[in-house]
Amino acid sequence: MWDSESESVGGRDYDNGVLSSSKPGLQTDGFEQRGKSWFVSTDIPSDLVVQIGDVSFHIHKYPLLSRSGKMNRVIYESPRDTDVNKVALNDLPGGPESFELAAKFCYGIAVDLTAANISGLRCAAEYLEMTEDLEEGNLIFKTEAFLSYVVLSSWRDSIVVLKSCETLSPWSENLQIVRRCSESIAWKACANPKGIRWQYTGKPPRSSSSPKWNEMKDSSPSRNTQVxxxxxxxxxxxxxxxxxxxxxxxxxxxxxxxxxxxxxxxxxxxxxxxxxxxxxxxxxxxxxxxxxxxxxxxxxxxxxxxxxxxxxxxxxxxxxxxxxxxxxxxxxxxxxxxxxxxxxxxxxxxxxxxxxxxxxxxxxxxxxxxxxQLEQATLGDLLIPCYNKNETTYDVDLVQRLLEHFLVQEQSENSSPSRHSSSSDNKMYDGGSHRAGAINNNNPNAKMRVARLVDSYLTEVSRDRNLSLTKFQVLAEALPESARSCDDGLYRAVDSYLKAHPTLTEHERKRLCRVMDCQKLSIDACMHAAQNERLPLRVVVQVLFSEQVKISNALATGSLKEAGESQFHHQPIVASRKTLLEGTPQSFQEGWASAKKDINTLKFELESVKAKYLELQNDMETLQREFNKVSKPKQSSSSSSAWATGWKKLSKLTKMAENSDSGSHVANADQNKKATRRWRNSIS
Known part of the structure; x- marks a missing residue:
């Protein structure tokens, strides 16, 4: 392997970066350009014009015929009536630049090989069929050797050559230049950073300036530099x-x-x-x-x-x-x-x-x-526009599919919780052992986070008048009930949907409200819902009942704590309630003061009605006593006396029945016996 990373980009120690033919060609001082035409600087007039695009090369046949199999076929195998003094090579890979270098090589002119021109020259040599059969050390051999021993051993050159292959398809693919450069880059990228000695473009290490390409000879990373x-x-x-x-x-x-x-x-x-x-x-x-x-x-x-x-x-x-x-x-x-x-x-x-x-x-x-990993998403990321016409503003169906994939993934993770990533993923670069990915797979709070995310999403999309009730309901009910410990978010979404769709029928409003559980609403949410005129009456009744139960439980719990717990135990409750109130949405806080005032007024009126009821009951008993006194028998007839006595006994029995259920039957028996006896006496 060549340790060439400290060398300049322009040349390599491959014959001092200069490539030339082993046999000299025509004596020439080089090529000179006139407009879009190239001419050979020689005393012998050119006998061949090679046209590549809009650029023409005025050269000689012999240097190309001696080293190019394709030019031999084009010239010698063409029909006799065809003008062979002009050849078009518009499909030559690398274009005029590569052909210029190949022509110079054929003339024996020194060619400077670099990472920027080697791939084009290699493809052009293959196109021109400059093989060893025509001459030993031909252009294919020379360029292939430069690629293998210089380019592929260098990080920088491998990147540059692979980048230059973008305009050389399919020649670069067929000649395996792309594959070999990709393999070279992959091997070096997977190297341990502690062993990297070549220069690279990237984030500068701490307390160090960024490397510059014009300072590469003496600026390679030192052994003490952290890569x-x-x-x-x-x-x-x-x-x-x-x-x-x-x-x-x-x-x-x-x-x-x-x-x-x-x-x-x-x-x-x-x-x-x-x-x-x-x-x-x-x-x-x-x-x-x-x-x-x-x-x-x-x-x-x-x-x-x-x-x-x-x-x-x-x-x-x-x-x-x-x-x-x-x-x-x-x-x-x-x-x-x-x-x-x-x-x-x-x-x-x-x-x-x-x-x-x-x-x-x-x-x-x-x-x-x-x-x-849907639990990691944010509301802004989920608000993906719907690109279909006459649809909702946001792609609600897409979010529905994401929820389905999330639930399927959760179910599969619960059935096989011991999945881990491969060992190779954690060994490369001697990196830290296991990532948090395997830990987060079975996070029990994932569903709750997704539920909060869905509630926020529903609140946002519910303002769209094109959002159908069915889509809203399906998305709200996609998650299981266990995913939500509190339905305040759903209530906020429902209320927002009712505001944006005032024309819903009573049946549709009832259907909409079924997505939330009134028992899972907080006390503050219940108080807001109790005065919400957009909600159906049945839902308001359920909310009031749920609120009454919560208040009763809270009062009972508070009385127990006042009796048996110290002030230390009270503090977390006050703090948690304060936190709950601070985290309650602003929409719920509107109208709470008036709602509390109305409830206190109703309680006062109820106490007043109870007091009036007791007063009326006392007045009724007083009137009954007065009536008994007025109706006291003034005549001596036995029949009238018997009926008056029976009326008095009957009223006494009624009062006794109201005071004691256990002794009522005995008293009735005794009184019946006496009444019967007196009745018989009166008859006799």
Whole structure:
């Protein structure tokens, strides 16, 4: 292997960076350009014109015929009536630049080989069939040797050559240049950072300036310089998407940690998909070689791109078709492990995939990936526009599918909780042992976080008048009841939907309110709902009943604590209630003061009614006594006396029955006997 990383970009110690033919050709001082035509500086007039695009080369037949099999066939196998003094080679790989170098080689002129021109020259030599059969040490042999012994041993040159292969398809693929460069890059990217001695473009180490390409001879990383695990990100992300995929695939095979692979994919997307990732939204690598959402802005300056384009700010404009291909390729190479990329990145990629109408199979795969870590999402990430006409503003069906994938994933994790990532994922770069991904798989709070997220999403999309009641209900009921310990979020969404859809019928409002459980509403939410005129009357009654139960339980609990607990135990309750009130949505706080005042007024009126009832009862008893006195018998007839006595006894029996149920039957028996006896006496 060549230790050539400290060498300059312009030349290599391969015959001092100069390539020449082993046999001298015509005596010439070189080529000179006149407009778009090249002429050989010699006394012998040219007898052949080679046309490549709009550039013409006025050269001689003999130097090319002696080293190019294709030129032999074109000239000697052409029909006799055809003018062989002019040949068009418009499909020559590398274009006029490569043919110029090949022609100079044929004339014996020294050619300076660099990483920027070697791939084009190698493909042009293959096209011209400059093989060893015509001459020993021909151009194919020379360029192949330079590729194998110089380029592939260098990190920088491998990147530059692979970048230059973008315009050489399919020749670069057929000649295995892309494959060999991808393998070389993958091997070096997977090297232990402690052993890296070559220069790279990337984040500067702490207390150190960023490396510059014009200072590479003496500025290679020292042994004491700490190399970050993402040192290779900047260089590989200048590649075209198909070559980037080849490199990442080779890196995967060699066992790179999936967190680093996910981070470089995020880095690439930020650079080539403008607007996908907000600047400064992610954090760099930490010192423990752990990846925590490696940062990457949408624009990138410096590095190998300066060598290729000459302008560090000149990134190619990506068209819609190219963006679609980039998104599809990135989806296909995302590592299957959980948390290899952030959920926010996946949702942003999903948003762009829907906008660009990516292949449905890849979109489905991406939705499954989002479902694996949906609890990490935020409301802003879920608000994905719906690109179908005459539909809702946001894609509610998409969120419904994400919830289904999340529930399926949760169920599968519960059935097989012992899944772990492969050992190779944790060994590369001697990184810290196990990531938090395997720990988060069975987090019991995941469903609760997703429930809060869905409630916030419903509150946001419920303002859309095109959102049907069925879609709202299906999304609200997608999660199991155990996912919500409190339905305040659902109540807020229901109330928001009722505000935005005032034309709902009574039946539709009842159907809408079935998505929430009144018993799971907080006391403050119940108080707000009790005066909410948009709710159906039946729901208000259920809320009031639930509130009464909560108040009774709270009073009972409070009295017990006042009797048996110290002031120390009271403090957490007050604090938790204060926290609950502070965290209650603003919409619930509106009207609470008036609601409490109305309830206190109703309680006062109820006490007044009870007092009036007791007063009326006392007046009735007084009137009864007065009536008994007035109706006292003044006549001596036995029949009238008997009826008056019976009336008095009957009233006494009634009062005794109200006071004691156990002794009523005995008293009735005794009185009946006496009444019967007196009745008989009166008859006699």
């Amino acid at each position: 970050p695990p993402d040192w290779w990100f900047e260089d590989v992300t200048i590649l075209r998407i198909d070559h980037f995929v080849r490199v990442i695939t080779a890196i995967k095979v060699k066992g790179m940690r999936y967190e680093l692979i996910g981070a470089v994919i995020t880095h690439y997307a930020a650079k080539w998909l403008p607007g996908l990732i907000k600047e400064g939204a992610t954090a760099p690598l930490d010192e423990g070689n752990n990846v925590s959402n490696i940062s990457s802005s949408s624009s990138w300056n410096g590095g190998l791109h300066m060598i290729l384009s000459g302008n560090k700010d000149d990134l190619p404009a990506v068209q819609v078709k190219d963006q679609r291909m980039i998104v599809e390729s990135l989806i296909s190479i995302i590592p299957p492990q959980r948390d290899s990329v952030s959920c926010s990145f996946l949702l942003r990629l999903l948003r762009m995939a829907n906008m660009l109408r990516v292949a449905p199979a890849l979109v489905t795969e991406l939705e499954k990936r989002v479902g694996m």
